[in-house]
Amino acid sequence: MTSITEASRPDAGNDPRATGTPRSMKTPEHVVEIVSDSGEGAQKCGQIFGAVSAMMGNGVWTVEIIPAEIQPPPRSIGSASGNRVRIGAGPVTNWGDRANLVVAFNEQALLARHRLDAIADDAIVLLEEMWADHDDESIRAEWSAAMEELSAATYRIVRVPMEERCLTVVDDARKGKNMFVLGMLATIYARDAERTKDRIDQALHKKSDDVRRSNRALFDLGAAWAEEHLDFRVDVPTAPNDRPMVVMNGNQALGMGAIASGMDFLAMYPITPATSVSHYLAEAFPRVGGIVHQAEDEIAAVVAAIGASYAGKTAFTVTSGPGLALKTEALGLAVMTETPLVVIDVQRGGPSTGLPTKVEQSDLLAALFGQPGDTPKIVLAPATIEECFHCVVTARQIAEAFRTVVFVLSDANLATGVQPFPRPTPDPRWVATLPDQRPVEEGAKPYGWDERTGLSRRIVPGRPGGAYTTTGLAHDDESKIDYSPAVNEKGCRMRSRKLAVFQQTLNPPPIHGDDEGDLLVVGWGSTKGAIEEAVDRARADGRRVSSTHLTFLSPLEPGLKEMFARFEKVMTVEINYSDRRADPFVTEENRRRGQLCWLLRAQLLVDVDCWTRVHGQPLAPGRIVEAIEDRLGIGAES
Amino acid sequence: MSDPCSLLTCGEATDRQVALEEYTGGLPRWCPGCGDHAILSGVQRMLESEQVVPERTVFVSGIGCSSRFPHYVKTYGFHGIHGRALPLATGIKLSRPELDVFAVMGDGDCCSIGAGHWIHALRYNVDMVALLLDNNIYGLTKNQSSPTTPQGHPSNTAPDGAWLPALNPLTVTLGVTNASFVAQTADWAPSHLYETLRAAHRHRGFSFVRILQRCPVFTPGIFMEAVRKPERIELLVHDDGVRDEAAEELYEHHVAHDPSDLNEARRLAETSEHIRLGVFHRDPSRPTYETTRRLPVFTAEERIAVLTRELDRHAV
Numbered sequence: 001m002t003s004i005t006e007a008s009r010p011d012a013g014n015d016p017r018a019t020g021t022p023r024s025m026k027t028p029e030h031v032v033e034i035v036s037d038s039g040e041g042a043q044k045c046g047q048i049f050g051a052v053s054a055m056m057g058n059g060v061w062t063v064e065i066i067p068a069e070i071q072p073p074p075r076s077i078g079s080a081s082g083n084r085v086r087i088g089a090g091p092v093t094n095w096g097d098r099a100n101l102v103v104a105f106n107e108q109a110l111l112a113r114h115r116l117d118a119i120a121d122d123a124i125v126l127l128e129e130m131w132a133d134h135d136d137e138s139i140r141a142e143w144s145a146a147m148e149e150l151s152a153a154t155y156r157i158v159r160v161p162m163e164e165r166c167l168t169v170v171d172d173a174r175k176g177k178n179m180f181v182l183g184m185l186a187t188i189y190a191r192d193a194e195r196t197k198d199r200i201d202q203a204l205h206k207k208s209d210d211v212r213r214s215n216r217a218l219f220d221l222g223a224a225w226a227e228e229h230l231d232f233r234v235d236v237p238t239a240p241n242d243r244p245m246v247v248m249n250g251n252q253a254l255g256m257g258a259i260a261s262g263m264d265f266l267a268m269y270p271i272t273p274a275t276s277v278s279h280y281l282a283e284a285f286p287r288v289g290g291i292v293h294q295a296e297d298e299i300a301a302v303v304a305a306i307g308a309s310y311a312g313k314t315a316f317t318v319t320s321g322p323g324l325a326l327k328t329e330a331l332g333l334a335v336m337t338e339t340p341l342v343v344i345d346v347q348r349g350g351p352s353t354g355l356p357t358k359v360e361q362s363d364l365l366a367a368l369f370g371q372p373g374d375t376p377k378i379v380l381a382p383a384t385i386e387e388c389f390h391c392v393v394t395a396r397q398i399a400e401a402f403r404t405v406v407f408v409l410s411d412a413n414l415a416t417g418v419q420p421f422p423r424p425t426p427d428p429r430w431v432a433t434l435p436d437q438r439p440v441e442e443g444a445k446p447y448g449w450d451e452r453t454g455l456s457r458r459i460v461p462g463r464p465g466g467a468y469t470t471t472g473l474a475h476d477d478e479s480k481i482d483y484s485p486a487v488n489e490k491g492c493r494m495r496s497r498k499l500a501v502f503q504q505t506l507n508p509p510p511i512h513g514d515d516e517g518d519l520l521v522v523g524w525g526s527t528k529g530a531i532e533e534a535v536d537r538a539r540a541d542g543r544r545v546s547s548t549h550l551t552f553l554s555p556l557e558p559g560l561k562e563m564f565a566r567f568e569k570v571m572t573v574e575i576n577y578s579d580r581r582a583d584p585f586v587t588e589e590n591r592r593r594g595q596l597c598w599l600l601r602a603q604l605l606v607d608v609d610c611w612t613r614v615h616g617q618p619l620a621p622g623r624i625v626e627a628i629e630d631r632l633g634i635g636a637e638s
Numbered sequence: 639m640s641d642p643c644s645l646l647t648c649g650e651a652t653d654r655q656v657a658l659e660e661y662t663g664g665l666p667r668w669c670p671g672c673g674d675h676a677i678l679s680g681v682q683r684m685l686e687s688e689q690v691v692p693e694r695t696v697f698v699s700g701i702g703c704s705s706r707f708p709h710y711v712k713t714y715g716f717h718g719i720h721g722r723a724l725p726l727a728t729g730i731k732l733s734r735p736e737l738d739v740f741a742v743m744g745d746g747d748c749c750s751i752g753a754g755h756w757i758h759a760l761r762y763n764v765d766m767v768a769l770l771l772d773n774n775i776y777g778l779t780k781n782q783s784s785p786t787t788p789q790g791h792p793s794n795t796a797p798d799g800a801w802l803p804a805l806n807p808l809t810v811t812l813g814v815t816n817a818s819f820v821a822q823t824a825d826w827a828p829s830h831l832y833e834t835l836r837a838a839h840r841h842r843g844f845s846f847v848r849i850l851q852r853c854p855v856f857t858p859g860i861f862m863e864a865v866r867k868p869e870r871i872e873l874l875v876h877d878d879g880v881r882d883e884a885a886e887e888l889y890e891h892h893v894a895h896d897p898s899d900l901n902e903a904r905r906l907a908e909t910s911e912h913i914r915l916g917v918f919h920r921d922p923s924r925p926t927y928e929t930t931r932r933l934p935v936f937t938a939e940e941r942i943a944v945l946t947r948e949l950d951r952h953a954v
């Protein structure tokens with residue numbers, strides 16, 4: 001039964017201070033959600049709270065709660081917008097299970113999270129109370145209905161006069177309530193006020209002095225209100241960072257990685273959730289001479305990137321599911337002409353327009369097999385925000401060394417997740433060297449394949465003596481169109497060989513947990529943190545489970561078959577679709593499995609099982625623990 | 639006159655004289671009598687007279703009979719995919735403005751599958767020469783209707799004749815904001831073709847040239863009358879357009895047309911009893927996209943210094 005505390009109107013003696021010393025809850029981690037109507041700034045509040053927590057030495061994972069529409073009707077279930085911030089005494093690698101503290105700007109946003117089962121049973125909720133006795137009768141009715149629905153839950157709801165307090169400082173409380181909330185959080189979690197206010201200034205650097213001043217005042221107001229009225233504090237121990245850290249989301253990390261790798265040219269067409277990479281680069285890229293070309297469509301974007309790369313510049317394109325589908329034919333051209341190209345695919349829910357803002361590991365098989373004919377390319381997937389940064393450097397280098405397409409499969413979880421990580425030390429050697437413009441040596445050919453490795457050196461335009469025509473038609477080593485059987489066989493073999501050669505440079509992936517056991521969980525991409533946390537919990541309960549996480553999906557990292565053989569069972573955990581074993585008509589033979597599962601079975605001839613979800617959300621470790629237990633024959637599959 | 643190299647590594651421009659034969663690539667595989675042969679000759683003649691530097695030149699194309707073009711010119715070439723010559727060329731020129739870029743397309747390539755790119759390439763106004771080799775039919779895939787096929791003309795996909803009125807590539811082009819050079823010529827008017835190509839090459843901006851091209855295999859009749867009856871042709875003449883004595887002698891109908899007059903250009907481009915050859919529009923004042931977007935080249939050290947500042951902004 002939810003208890004509602006009217007913190008602003010304490011009954012006893014009418015003295016708020018009468019509550020005495022607040023109770024301090026020490027905990028290794030806490031999940032906070034701040035939810036509002038979109039436009040009320042809950043996200044900014046969450047981001048600053050996350051950044052300050054990171055600065056003070058907490059592990060942090062921040063993820064956006066995104067409304068389904070740009071301008072949803074206010075105070076509706078669909079309008080809940082904000083952030084979840086999970087802070088921990090140690091590193092935090094995922095968004096966790098359910099929220100322990102929720103700050104809601106209206107009761108509908110709270111209800112939305114409640115209905116998604118996002119809130120822990122014993123959570124504390126700080127709820128704006130202005131709606132309870134609002135002038136508008138229908139709003140009062142909505143409030144009552146919500147309270148009725150919530151009464152079944154066991155949260156402790158504390159009513160907060162946010163609007164009333166904010167109006168003492170600003171005329172429009174919609175602009176600034178978020179800073180009041182930030183102040184409350186600073187008090188609850190003992191965040192350093194000065195550092196937080198510096199961050200507020202930074203976040204508002206484009207605004208006027210007046211705006212910054214009133215936001216700081218609102219922060220103080222919120223902090224003081226919580227100091228006076230809240231009877232609890234949360235203590236998530238901090239440990240000062242022993243090395244310099246940076247904090248950003250996965251798309252910013254991809255953008256900075258592009259700068260670190262020496263990329264020159266990004267051609268793109270806007271698509272959620274990939275676009276913010278280009279938002280970041282549209283601002284930062286020109287400072288390093290980089291061009292962001294917003295093309296007329298995805299086909300033009302990828303083709304222009306191929307043109308730039310062909311011309312000797314380093315180029316990439318950024319897209320998501322539907323855009324990737326349009327780029328299909330051109331990617332075949334890049335593979336066929338052996339034009340280096342990095343494709344960053346920030347995956348979202350599919351098929352078709354699907355779930356544009358939501359998480360899915362949707363495009364693994366499309367990346368590998370999207371093209372007609374044989375189009376070998378390299379596919380890698382960053383698992384953390386730090387890896388988003390570094391993988392662009394790696395991808396660019398591989399694309400050039402192997403003259404091929406390299407896919408980077410990020411997803412909406414990484415794109416919107418914010419996490420601190422050790423500050424990279426960029427190195428000028430990461431930056432692409434300028435292509436050779438000297439006259440072409442006697443006898444050099446545009447596809448002078450080394451027969452053993454399939455590798456060849458490219459000739460970019462501008463080099464005297466090199467004039468030749470690149471073609472997507474079958475061609476010989478001089479790039480002459482040739483449909484003869486031997487020539488086509490050889491071209492295909494040379495392009496494929498590069499993958500086998502590249503695989504020689506890879507190590508088997510590390511195992512998280514013991515080297516053998518009852519179950520091995522295999523994952524890829526953004527689910528790593530959640531999977532490893534789940535494995536740790538299951539192991540703490542005595543389960544003989546381990547996990548491994550693949551960075552390279554094409555070619556696969558070596559040693560998998562041998563590794564899998566040391567476990568009784570192997571199961572992938574993925575955010576994409578699979579038939580459940582118990583579904584009607586589903587048999588062992590017709591069961592459609594998760595994408596990595598499909599790949600591993602085909603490639604390794606191992607009976608790999610899968611547990612997947614297409615719920616549009618990052619995986620919660622608790623759900624993975626249940627899946628592990630189910631697979632081990634403990635507990636019941638849901 | 640050429641741009642400094644964006645790679646910082648190109649050698650000095652050569653003063654070497656390039657002979658006509660040096661622009662000759664592979665042996666053309668077009669059908670005998672195909673208009674593409676004459677267009678190739680005209681292009682090579684122009685390359686020679688303009689002394690275009692072969693290694694600094696890229697011919698880009700899509701897929702079609704006409705798109706085999708790059709293989710037959712001894713410069714760099716990129717024979718891409720159907721309909722996408724223009725974005726490919728745009729990527730090349732945007733990233734390396736010092737290269738001389740040509741895009742060669744068929745009417746299916748440019749006006750059908752690549753129509754979106756056509757509109758936007760005109761608007762970008764990237765400095766390149768775009769040639770539409772318009773035979774009013776799909777040649778390579780053997781006789782299907784194209785957007786420019788005359789209404790009623792039969793093909794394998796419209797045996798009773800094309801259902802729709804033909805698209806007029808000139809009016810489309812002239813309707814696009816920022817179009818800076820639009821001309822029409824014909825494969826059977828070699829000196830006019832040559833002069834038009836030269837004017838197109840000299841224009842700094844996106845030079846769109848529609849070349850009426852005979853396909854004796856699938857559309858032998860379409861341009862027959864125009865070839866046989868010079869009175870069907872009307873020449874646009876102006877000192878800012880194209881002057882070609884031979885053509886002016888052969889074709890009796892002339893219109894004095896100042897290519898800076900866009901309204902008049904649009905009027906002249908409308909389909910009429912005459913086939914009009916010449917420069918419809920030329921506006922050298924429009925900035926090219928690669929100039930608008932041009933940035934200095936940064937060294938690795940400079941880039942890392944910028945990145946270090948970016949990381950500072952995200953430090954905690």
Ligand SMILES: Cc1ncc(C[n+]2csc(CCOP(=O)(O)OP(=O)(O)O)c2C)c(N)n1
Pocket residue numbers: 329701702703704705720743744745746747748771773775776777778779784
């Ligand atoms: C995506 C795609 N669709 C269709 C084709 C088949 N195709 C090749 S060329 C062509 C049309 C050729 O006509 P046009 O562009 O007018 O050039 P022409 O051969 O007449 O010079 C078609 C439809 C293809 N290669 N790629």
Ligand code: SF4
Pocket residue numbers: 667668669671672673674703704773777778852853854855856
């Ligand atoms: S089919 Fe027509 S366009 Fe193609 S090469 Fe033959 S004559 Fe030329």
